[in-house]
Amino acid sequence: MPDEAKAKVGVIGLGVYGALHARTYAAMDGAELTGVCDLRPDRSRDMAAELGCNGYTDVQQMLATCDLDAVSIALPDHLHADAAITAARAGKHVLVEKPLATTVDECLQVIAAAEESGVFLMTDFSQRWSPVMQLARKAVTEGDLGDVQLGYYRANDTIYVPTKMLSWGAQSTVAWFLASHCLDNLMWLFDARDAYAGGAGDCIRRVRTVARQSVLAARGLATPDFYLTTLEWESGMVTTLENCWILPESSPSVFDMKVQLIGSRGTFHIDGSHSGVVEQWAEKTSYLDPFAYLEVFGEPVGFATSSIRHFVSSVAKGVPPSVDGFDGLAVTRLILAMEKSIAVQAPVDIRNNPFRP
Numbered sequence: 001m002p003d004e005a006k007a008k009v010g011v012i013g014l015g016v017y018g019a020l021h022a023r024t025y026a027a028m029d030g031a032e033l034t035g036v037c038d039l040r041p042d043r044s045r046d047m048a049a050e051l052g053c054n055g056y057t058d059v060q061q062m063l064a065t066c067d068l069d070a071v072s073i074a075l076p077d078h079l080h081a082d083a084a085i086t087a088a089r090a091g092k093h094v095l096v097e098k099p100l101a102t103t104v105d106e107c108l109q110v111i112a113a114a115e116e117s118g119v120f121l122m123t124d125f126s127q128r129w130s131p132v133m134q135l136a137r138k139a140v141t142e143g144d145l146g147d148v149q150l151g152y153y154r155a156n157d158t159i160y161v162p163t164k165m166l167s168w169g170a171q172s173t174v175a176w177f178l179a180s181h182c183l184d185n186l187m188w189l190f191d192a193r194d195a196y197a198g199g200a201g202d203c204i205r206r207v208r209t210v211a212r213q214s215v216l217a218a219r220g221l222a223t224p225d226f227y228l229t230t231l232e233w234e235s236g237m238v239t240t241l242e243n244c245w246i247l248p249e250s251s252p253s254v255f256d257m258k259v260q261l262i263g264s265r266g267t268f269h270i271d272g273s274h275s276g277v278v279e280q281w282a283e284k285t286s287y288l289d290p291f292a293y294l295e296v297f298g299e300p301v302g303f304a305t306s307s308i309r310h311f312v313s314s315v316a317k318g319v320p321p322s323v324d325g326f327d328g329l330a331v332t333r334l335i336l337a338m339e340k341s342i343a344v345q346a347p348v349d350i351r352n353n354p355f356r357p
Contacts, residue, residue, distance in 0.1 A: 007315045010035035010071045010092075012059055012083050014043045016165060017097055018074035024305045025072075026051040027298070031312045035066035059083055063090040070315050072124075072308070073097060076168035077176050081106035084121070088113035093120040095311045098180045099335070100328025107332050108357055111325040122311050122321040123328030125184040129306035130292070132270045133185055136259065140189050145263030148190070151239035153182045154258040158247040161254065162221055170221040174245040175211075175335050179227060182241050183331050184323075186231070193327070195234065196353040206232040208347040209338040215246045229338055232347075330354040 009031050011022040018038070025033040037056040038044045048055030056062040063071075063086065070093035073083045081101040087094050094114060100123045101107045114121035127133055139145055155178040162169030166177075187193065191201025211224040226244035233239070247256060257272035292302045307323075314321040333354040341348045 006030055006032040007312050008032050008034045008067050008069045010062060010066055010068045012037045012071055012073045013075035014038040014047050021072040021074055021308055022047055022051055024300045024308045027300055030316055034068060035062050037062045059086060068092055077102055077172045081110055084110045085113045088117050088119050091117055093315045095122045095124055097124045099176050099332055100325060104333060107329040120314055120320055121325040122323055124307050125323050126304050126307035127181045127185055128188055129303035136268055137189055139268045144266055145261055145268055146265030148237050148261050148263040150262040152260045154242040155182050156244045156247050156256040158249050158251050158254050160249050162216060162245045163219060170223055173223050174243045175227050175338055179241055179243045180331050183334050186239060193355050196355055202233045202235045204231050204350050205234050206347045206349055207337045207341055209341040211342050326355045
């Protein structure tokens, strides 16, 4: 693609995250939003009118008739694979919201479709672009903490998310929605992909998870309220994940995130939701996140948009993105190991490299 050319992009799925993708592309100098697609005609029509692009209700029609170099896929979790495979086979570079897919076979099919078509495939683990996660990565890789012995990672949502924000909450879990980010961040922080391949870093060797259903089930959603997961690493490090979907709506932040890493020479602590950087008191007290997403003079900024910009830059430069389909595959395998641990009520060993086909 010539340096001056803009990447022509489309968005499939126009819920909360799809709308974010569409508005980010529309505001970018290096991208041209040429099409949006959603099964709901009103969503497609309204977004197309707002952003000045073509609107579709059929993915096949958009891929066949719209001028596109690449697409974002922001559908419900269980629909990612079919759309990604279809787009890749149509010769489009593909950015898929996490998770890449909810089965190993589907992940492998998506990866194969991209490889066979010679297009880029990126899993949108946007939290890698968070400034606080970048600082954590720096502390770990530069040895400031020494050998990390213990880690704690909390990523919780209020009950608003599965019951109101997501129309498909009953078809997903907080593991797919939030633990996916936690797992990817931890493996990235400790270079697990290299470690599994025999290089430097650390890798997960055992997973133990418990989960319970009660609060959401009483509201008609057959999905766990929470997951508690212990990860044992090759080095001896142990990390604990806490992921729940039942914080009260009265919580000052929809998303509650905490991270603590304890090493032989230091500790690192992140308070992503009660940091006190931005607080608002009105009819409801709110702790606002200035890092994830906000609009500055009408332009979307924040790490939720930075990963999208990285994808566009990759397409424009012809350079593979830093996060690919194999990162998505590894996270899917680990979440399935969590589910297996729940089913057998015992730890599950990770015997093989989860990044490999």
